[in-house]
Amino acid sequence: MxxxxxxxxxxxxxxxxxxxxxxxxxxxxxxxxxxxxxxxxxxxxxxxxxxxxxxxxxxxxxxxxxxxxxxxxxxxxxxxxxxxxxxxxxxxxxxxxxxxxxxxxxxxxxxxxxxxxxxxxxxxxxxxxxxxxxxxxxxxxxxxxxxxxxxxxxxxxxxxxxxxxxxxxxxxxxxxxxxxxxxxxxxxxxxxxxxxxxxxxxxxxxxxxxxxxxxxxxxxxxxxxxxxxxxxxxVMYLGRLVEIGPVREVLRSPRHPYTQALIRAVPRVGLGARDAEIQTLEGEIPDARRPPSGCRFRTRCPFAQEICALEEPPAESVAESADSGSAHQAACHFWREIRAGTAPRRPD
Ligand SMILES: Nc1ncnc2c1ncn2[C@@H]1O[C@H](COP(=O)(O)OP(=O)(O)O)[C@@H](O)[C@H]1O
Ligand code: SF4
Ligand SMILES: [Mg+2]
CATH class of the missing domain: 3.40.50.300 (P-loop containing nucleotide triphosphate hydrolases)
Structure with a gap:
């Protein structure tokens, strides 16, 4: 199937x-x-x-x-x-x-x-x-x-x-x-x-x-x-939910860079995360005993900016349409920009 x-x-x-x-x-x-x-x-x-x-x-x-x-x-x-x-x-x-x-x-x-x-x-x-x-x-x-x-x-x-x-x-x-x-x-x-x-x-x-x-x-x-x-x-990362929603919507339109990377990492489920620039997951999950400040994914996120180290992103509604069943939420400061393809890359 x-x-x-x-x-x-x-x-x-x-x-x-x-x-x-x-x-x-x-x-x-x-x-x-x-x-x-x-x-x-x-x-x-x-x-x-x-x-x-x-x-x-x-x-x-x-x-x-x-x-x-x-x-x-x-x-x-x-x-x-x-x-x-x-x-x-x-x-x-x-x-x-x-x-x-x-x-x-x-x-x-x-x-x-x-x-x-x-x-x-x-x-x-x-x-x-x-x-x-x-x-x-x-x-x-x-x-x-x-x-x-x-x-x-x-x-x-x-x-x-x-x-x-x-x-x-x-x-x-x-x-x-x-x-x-x-x-x-x-x-x-x-x-x-x-x-x-x-x-x-x-x-x-x-x-x-x-x-x-x-x-x-x-x-x-x-x-x-x-x-x-x-x-x-x-979707869980270091003890937190970073994205949640109807499976169809999350697989088709993942909003959090971690979810996008997870889907990218499995070619047979590649349901077309739209942004061509999204890369597969790099590096190891940090030690849960010492999670990064702010957004816990920031040490591996290609889009991380200064604010990501300072402020934890709140879970926000990211639903494609209001009638898509249960809420689709993600916790990322830049999910809109990433979706629009305008998010700057992390400075090296
Ligand atoms: N009984 C335990 N005592 C201390 N740390 C634990 C225990 N069980 C799991 N951990 C730690 O808690 C974190 C989450 O583990 P776990 O819930 O097993 O994750 P997962 O099922 O996603 O692999 C890990 O860092 C793991 O090492
Ligand atoms: S909040 Fe920042 S570090 Fe976290 S996923 Fe979003 S862009 Fe990446
Ligand atoms: Mg387990």
């Missing part, structure tokens, strides 16, 4: 009320002397039944964002609200209770599963503390859940070591849906899989979302996967 045909599927799907709302989220790592913000003031909202893709280089804080939403790392500031039983948003429960509201699928299924147990037991794990199934029926329920992810009953008693990577990831997906949590964090769920099975697992995730109105935060460093599965996409 091409990126264009993947995007066309998204067209016309109706948006529902939010199932996940994150406001000004800050996550701090380290001790008193060496602490830093791995996520630094991120706000996102995902409609029920929708997928928000999150993209960015390694070290940009994507996994930390997902773990904080899932209650697996503490939040230093901000709020996380999740769809509650009454259909409205409510503050996420304590980390223990949150498993019924937010589930998580990790990159490496082998690490997420108990290697010594038959997989049906891993699948029904979330049902036990919530008493969602009668104990003697648990195995049947496990087999049923495995069936939902395309695995036959002969798989149920196997250990993870007796399965392929793709099958193992299907097991962790079955476990994530077992808890009936409305919101699922998918942290690079196909990145560790053989390329030949990636598309099948992506399709499965999308089918489950549609069947059960699940809401996904889908993390990837692969623009093609994001284009295939996400409705909206957020």
């Amino acid at each position: 091409t990126v264009d045909s993947a995007l066309s599927i998204r067209k016309g799907e109706e948006r529902q009320a939010p199932a996940l709302q994150v406001r000004d989220l800050v996550v701090r790592y380290g001790g008193r002397r060496d602490s830093f913000h791995a996520v630094d003031g991120v706000s996102v909202e995902v409609a029920r039944g929708a997928t928000l893709g999150i993209i960015g280089e390694s070290g940009s804080g994507k996994s930390t964002l997902a773990k904080a939403i899932a209650g697996l790392v503490p939040i230093a500031a901000g709020t996380v609200e999740v769809l509650g039983p009454d259909g409205g948003l409510a503050p996420a429960a304590s980390s223990v209770g949150r498993a019924g509201q937010v589930q998580m699928i990790f990159q490496d299924p082998a690490l997420a599963l108990n290697l010594g147990r038959p997989v049906w037991k891993s699948v029904v794990e979330p049902l036990v503390p919530h008493r969602l199934a009668v104990p003697r029926r648990l195995r049947d329920r496990g087999v049923e859940l495995l069936g939902q992810v395309g695995l036959g009953p002969e798989i149920a008693d196997r250990r993870p070591g007796q399965m392929s990577g793709g099958q193992r990831q299907r097991v962790t997906i079955a476990r994530a849906v077992a808890a009936r949590a409305p919101v699922v964090m998918c942290d690079e769920p196909v990145a560790a899989l053989d390329i030949s099975v990636q598309a099948g697992v992506l399709r499965l995730l999308d089918e489950l979302r549609e069947a059960s109105d699940l809401t996904y935060l889908f993390i990837s460093h692969d623009m093609a996967s994001i284009a295939r599965i996400a409705h909206d996409v957020g």
Whole structure:
């Protein structure tokens, strides 16, 4: 499937009320002397039944964002609200209770599963503390859940070591849906899989979302996967969101130089960032412990000017048209000039 045909599927799907709302989220790592913000003031909202893709280089804080939403790392500031039983948003429960509201699928299924147990037991794990199934029926329920992810009953008693990577990831997906949590964090769920099975697992995730109105935060460093599965996409750089908007619009008309460079770096997704002068990404992402002042991207940005070191650019609406669905925003002092082709280059 091409990126264009993947995007066309998204067209016309109706948006529902939010199932996940994150406001000004800050996550701090380290001790008193060496602490830093791995996520630094991120706000996102995902409609029920929708997928928000999150993209960015390694070290940009994507996994930390997902773990904080899932209650697996503490939040230093901000709020996380999740769809509650009454259909409205409510503050996420304590980390223990949150498993019924937010589930998580990790990159490496082998690490997420108990290697010594038959997989049906891993699948029904979330049902036990919530008493969602009668104990003697648990195995049947496990087999049923495995069936939902395309695995036959002969798989149920196997250990993870007796399965392929793709099958193992299907097991962790079955476990994530077992808890009936409305919101699922998918942290690079196909990145560790053989390329030949990636598309099948992506399709499965999308089918489950549609069947059960699940809401996904889908993390990837692969623009093609994001284009295939996400409705909206957020671009992270050093703990901050630098651009967010409908995936079609962001891929076609990226406004932030970082997004433009990311898209340029993947030729098969090259949906024609208009400015011919935009270059691919150079240099390494700086150490998150010592982020640059002002705009964090300025050390790699070809358009950086003096003000970029002094003032952090605010997120602004950059939408092509008012009726383009959810807001398209970017945080760059010079996005208009860059778009118009009049932005001066950084002095050397
Ligand atoms: N448990 C941890 N303790 C301290 N620093 C961490 C921890 N986990 C991640 N980090 C650091 O936080 C930053 C963001 O990491 P992460 O969220 O894993 O980014 P990504 O998923 O985008 O690669 C990185 O600088 C990483 O080294
Ligand atoms: S604010 Fe300045 S440094 Fe940051 S992306 Fe925009 S032009 Fe580049
Ligand atoms: Mg990660």
